Amino acid sequence: MLHVNENYARIKPTYLFAEIAHRVQEHQKSGNAGRIIRLGIGDVTEPLAPAVVEAMHKAVDDEAGRENFHGYGPEQGYQFLRDKIAEIDFHSRGIDIKPDEILVSDGAKCDCGNIQELFSVDVKVAVTDPVYPVYVDTNVMAGRHNIELLKCGKENGFVPSPAGCDADIVYLCFPNNPTGAVATKAQLQEWVDWANAGKKLIIFDAAYEAFIRTEGIPHSIYECEGARTCAIEMRSYSKTAGFTGVRCGYTVVPTELYAYASDGTPVSLKAMWTRRQTTKFNGASYITQRGAEAIYSPEGMKQTKDIIDFYLENARLVREALTSLGYEAFGGVDSPYVWIDVKGSSWDFFDKLLKEANVVTTPGAGFGEAGEGFIRISAFNSRENVLEAIDRISRVL
Amino acid sequence: MLHVNENYARIKPTYLFAEIAHRVQEHQKSGNAGRIIRLGIGDVTEPLAPAVVEAMHKAVDDEAGRENFHGYGPEQGYQFLRDKIAEIDFHSRGIDIKPDEILVSDGAKCDCGNIQELFSVDVKVAVTDPVYPVYVDTNVMAGRHNIELLKCGKENGFVPSPAGCDADIVYLCFPNNPTGAVATKAQLQEWVDWANAGKKLIIFDAAYEAFIRTEGIPHSIYECEGARTCAIEMRSYSKTAGFTGVRCGYTVVPTELYAYASDGTPVSLKAMWTRRQTTKFNGASYITQRGAEAIYSPEGMKQTKDIIDFYLENARLVREALTSLGYEAFGGVDSPYVWIDVKGSSWDFFDKLLKEANVVTTPGAGFGEAGEGFIRISAFNSRENVLEAIDRISRVL
CATH class of the missing domain: 3.40.640.10 (Type I PLP-dependent aspartate aminotransferase-like (Major domain))
Known part of the structure; x- marks a missing residue:
């Protein structure tokens, strides 16, 4: 009989991005969703150099x-x-x-x-x-x-x-x-x-x-x-x-x-x-x-550096906006990720930004227990979307 | 202390393609080598469709x-x-x-x-x-x-x-x-x-x-x-x-x-x-x-089929040539590989074809004990090279 590697059964199911996708879908089905801006997953948006x-x-x-x-x-x-x-x-x-x-x-x-x-x-x-x-x-x-x-x-x-x-x-x-x-x-x-x-x-x-x-x-x-x-x-x-x-x-x-x-x-x-x-x-x-x-x-070095600079400017904008709204923000200086102390449940904060601002982020709890109380905002998006997301977030917080 | 996965030490070192490369190099250094034709490794030669x-x-x-x-x-x-x-x-x-x-x-x-x-x-x-x-x-x-x-x-x-x-x-x-x-x-x-x-x-x-x-x-x-x-x-x-x-x-x-x-x-x-x-x-x-x-x-299906047909014709030519030279040949019909009973040591036969015909093949012993006594000839090459290789092999066998 073919015995399975039983260690696989001990991995924690990583519901994080699946759960985020599910909540976004439910929100969209609700009929109250506007255009969604995604600052969740760490995927790039700018074309290749x-x-x-x-x-x-x-x-x-x-x-x-x-x-x-x-x-x-x-x-x-x-x-x-x-x-x-x-x-x-x-x-x-x-x-x-x-x-x-x-x-x-x-x-x-x-x-x-x-x-x-x-x-x-x-x-x-x-x-x-x-x-x-x-x-x-x-x-x-x-x-x-x-x-x-x-x-x-x-x-x-x-x-x-x-x-x-x-x-x-x-x-x-x-x-x-x-x-x-x-x-x-x-x-x-x-x-x-x-x-x-x-x-x-x-x-x-x-x-x-x-x-x-x-x-x-x-x-x-x-x-x-x-x-x-x-x-x-x-x-x-x-x-x-x-x-x-x-x-x-x-x-x-x-x-x-x-x-x-x-x-x-x-x-x-x-x-x-x-x-x-x-x-x-x-x-x-x-x-x-x-x-x-x-x-x-x-040319490649120059062009790729320009793209990174572009994302870093996005990160700076996000970080400054959240700071000026009274949140403690970390990262976002030498990194595309801004890590924000949301002073409460990370999933609740995620839901608020999703439902009220149509902005997708990543709840820190998804990265481990010590991530609870934080959300991650990614700088990977167009400038237009980042500015729009900041504007919307500012209105609901 | 960092313990290693000791199972790696039990893999047989696969000298096969390294050993082939080494023998080809030695032959080239000898000064007696002509242009080498490679029918050894199973790598394709024809451009993409x-x-x-x-x-x-x-x-x-x-x-x-x-x-x-x-x-x-x-x-x-x-x-x-x-x-x-x-x-x-x-x-x-x-x-x-x-x-x-x-x-x-x-x-x-x-x-x-x-x-x-x-x-x-x-x-x-x-x-x-x-x-x-x-x-x-x-x-x-x-x-x-x-x-x-x-x-x-x-x-x-x-x-x-x-x-x-x-x-x-x-x-x-x-x-x-x-x-x-x-x-x-x-x-x-x-x-x-x-x-x-x-x-x-x-x-x-x-x-x-x-x-x-x-x-x-x-x-x-x-x-x-x-x-x-x-x-x-x-x-x-x-x-x-x-x-x-x-x-x-x-x-x-x-x-x-x-x-x-x-x-x-x-x-x-x-x-x-x-x-x-x-x-x-x-x-x-x-x-x-x-x-x-x-x-x-x-078009893709037609073009890729044509390339496979081309290799299959190479295989047929190799198989027929070796058969007509009195060797039992297997494969090469629904496969790019011809498997030849060399009636002796596969490394000796490899060496003979390398040194006398400047043709690289793969000795069967490299694939396991039961491969001894055979060589593999691959059909992956230009028609010109395959015909030239057949001609040279025919002269030395």
């Missing part, structure tokens, strides 16, 4: 002829892209990451979800609360049910400290989803020191790195001394370059990074992740990788 | 404007593609598969590798020998070390029978990689009956389905009665439409398919696979899915 579009057209044409046709590519990603990443995302910031430590994938969500396969089922995992649910769910699906929650609230500026954390692996995401908080170099250095001291691992999700504008805020965990021996970093082009529908990201696994067999033998995580990817993945689309390469061209 | 190219250009343009911009799509795939698959790959052949039973992905290799996550570590797995290594390696990585090998040789026409197989899950691939063998409906029905009788599962890899030309050979496991309660099927556009570099495939999980909790409770595999994909995957690229949709347009 022209340099990226041009590169992808060219890549489609490559696939249309025998001469430049590309079939199976290296599962680790094309060298042309890995070289650009190493040069521009790391070397240009004085960070020592080599192209062969970078593995290109079809998105950070996949990598975040799959990375836990490299570790024993008995390792202990810690995540922040509130949290991006993928870190938790993928560990539960693998049989790791006892997950440590690092509470993030106003008292710690939404950045946890390693003091007292006895996990083997910690997932950190800065700029943070959902709170929009960033970590200082000193705060990240504490985690790096903690990890190195205990032969532990940091899985650093830097999906929102491109939104950092404040001087001195680290763009990469590898800006911290010693991170090469204790951290994996994930990056995504989803928010950086509007690739949510195009699908590309990458994971950095330094050569000096090890996990340990039960007899203490060190095992290279770069070798294991490479083996994982070459066995269960077949590389990101050639067309996509050519598009990603174009992000690093001078 | 014009209908697909046109659809992908249009999709890139969609991403270039605000109006038709597509961000995150459904992880299960866009409805426009799932509807076409259900209609053309299944309904048009009288097979009852609904769009919501089809989950689109970035390729069959990923799905083949990931599907085992749904099952308990203690389930017993059977594979054919010779075999596509992904089925084995992904199970070993998950802790299933005791894998049953179903020997496939001339005596059973390279199609195993379920008699005596006591596994819970069997991986079957027809048309087969590497042998090029196809299974008759009666042979597949035996497996379906075996699976239903014992509450077992067939994972049916139909990546080479588009090469079937012989009347009566099933294109899908679901042509067998009862398969909806015991089989998952995987399809790929890699060989069908030259998508090895574009990345798209799909997996069918019928609604009636269950695995069982330890107390015997049935658990829907469609729900589990959907949960797996929504948690660890973020959908195939929008541009890719628009390209895949175009395969099903009247």
Whole structure:
């Protein structure tokens, strides 16, 4: 008889976005709804940068002829892209990451979800609360049910400290989803020191790195001394370059990074992740990788920065509006997310904005217990819609 | 301390394609090499169909404007593609598969590798020998070390029978990689009956389905009665439409398919696979899915069929040439692979063709013990190269 992986039954059903969709639908059916403006889900709205579009057209044409046709590519990603990443995302910031430590994938969500396969089922995992649910769910699906929650609230500026954390692996995401908080170099250095001291691992999700504008805020965990021996970093082009529908990201696994067999033998995580990817993945689309390469061209860099600036201005407008309405607002400076203390139930506040202002947000309770009392407003929309949403919200609050 | 998943240490290093690359390199360094013709790895060489190219250009343009911009799509795939698959790959052949039973992905290799996550570590797995290594390696990585090998040789026409197989899950691939063998409906029905009788599962890899030309050979496991309660099927556009570099495939999980909790409770595999994909995957690229949709347009179907016919003619030429040279050749009729009994060591034969004819093939030993004594010749190349390779091979054998 075919036995199921019973760990799946222990994942909490993530009703969050389904529940939001349901409430929006009910509201629309009520007959009282006007035009809905969505500032809920973190999906981009602006078109791809022209340099990226041009590169992808060219890549489609490559696939249309025998001469430049590309079939199976290296599962680790094309060298042309890995070289650009190493040069521009790391070397240009004085960070020592080599192209062969970078593995290109079809998105950070996949990598975040799959990375836990490299570790024993008995390792202990810690995540922040509130949290991006993928870190938790993928560990539960693998049989790791006892997950440590690092509470993030106003008292710690939404950045946890390693003091007292006895996990083997910690997932950190800065700029943070959902709170929009960033970590200082000193705060990240504490985690790096903690990890190195205990032969532990940091899985650093830097999906929102491109939104950092404040001087001195680290763009990469590898800006911290010693991170090469204790951290994996994930990056995504989803928010950086509007690739949510195009699908590309990458994971950095330094050569000096090890996990340990039960007899203490060190095992290279770069070798294991490479083996994982070459066995269960077949590389990101050639067309996509050519598009990603174009992000690093001078025009591509300028154009994608302009789009991020546009979203950051949206975030600033939202943050200022809510502040002037008397709400404490966090994030929204080096992040597309504004995290608002709603002084009450997050679902009630969500319902009020939906029913009275026809604006969709995300209730913080959906990201964990410590998210209760907050809502997340996303800056991903047109300027017109953001201004209209602010206007409507101002009238009902 | 960070404990590693020690199962990874038990995967056999797959030296096959690395070893081939190494031998080719050494040969080239020797100074005696002429122009190398590669009939080894199963990668396509012909350009994408014009209908697909046109659809992908249009999709890139969609991403270039605000109006038709597509961000995150459904992880299960866009409805426009799932509807076409259900209609053309299944309904048009009288097979009852609904769009919501089809989950689109970035390729069959990923799905083949990931599907085992749904099952308990203690389930017993059977594979054919010779075999596509992904089925084995992904199970070993998950802790299933005791894998049953179903020997496939001339005596059973390279199609195993379920008699005596006591596994819970069997991986079957027809048309087969590497042998090029196809299974008759009666042979597949035996497996379906075996699976239903014992509450077992067939994972049916139909990546080479588009090469079937012989009347009566099933294109899908679901042509067998009862398969909806015991089989998952995987399809790929890699060989069908030259998508090895574009990345798209799909997996069918019928609604009636269950695995069982330890107390015997049935658990829907469609729900589990959907949960797996929504948690660890973020959908195939929008541009890719628009390209895949175009395969099903009247022009797309004609154009892709012409490309397959072209490869099949290559396969026929190879098969006939080797037969006329006195070798027993299998496959190559409903398959791009010709499987040749070399009457001796497969690596020796590989070396002979490499060094004397500058032709790269794949030694059967690389696919398992039962592959020893055979080589695989792939039909994926230009006609000119295939004819030249045949000519050179004929001179040295």
